[in-house]
Amino acid sequence: MPPAPREPPEPREPPALVQVRPVRAADLPAVIALDATVTGLHKADYWQRVHRRYGVGGQGLRHFLVAAAGGARVCGFVIGEVRDWEFGSPPCGWVFAIDVDPRLRQGGVGTALLAAMRERFERVGVSKLRTMLARDNTLLLSFFRSQGMTAGHLIPLEIDLAPPGAQPR
């Protein structure tokens, strides 16, 4: 018999003075710096676009949330959205980015960010949360497993495309 699905953990109180809230334009420099600590890339234009799409124009289905320590300093973020009928799936909530300041990890901030996203998806009646991660990112895998997430029924497929101007194959 397959093992019973794991229940998500009891929501853990985020560390004192950490608040999860929607991103503000003034948070972007901190978000860009935090992303750069993980990816090594300072992608200001990309983050401006993400802010326009998820921060300003969210309309209840797209969310860009930050965790702010001491009421001000951004120490983490999560981005997600409800997508309808992709891959034949009923509307579900996708989380496609999460990051916590390395100095504040393992203190419940990631759990608080995911819980806040989950709550927003539940509020609009979505009953499934999905994400995707690099298979060698064992840290993220451990984190999502700790939140009760398990392998889903979708698998990613990919192919290399020819660069612009190359002869079609």
Ligand SMILES: CC(C)(COP(=O)(O)OP(=O)(O)OC[C@H]1O[C@@H](n2cnc3c(N)ncnc32)[C@H](O)[C@@H]1OP(=O)(O)O)[C@@H](O)C(=O)NCCC(=O)NCCS
């Ligand atoms: C994954 C991440 C978001 C977790 O944030 P966090 O604030 O440390 O998470 P939490 O403190 O809420 O931890 C929750 C659980 O995750 C698991 N976990 C967290 N860090 C872990 C680690 N270093 N090793 C193993 N498990 C870990 C544990 O099960 C933990 O529960 P426990 O503290 O009761 O053991 C954070 O480590 C991070 O930002 N990593 C980089 C993410 C990344 O690669 N982003 C780019 C692609 S989107």
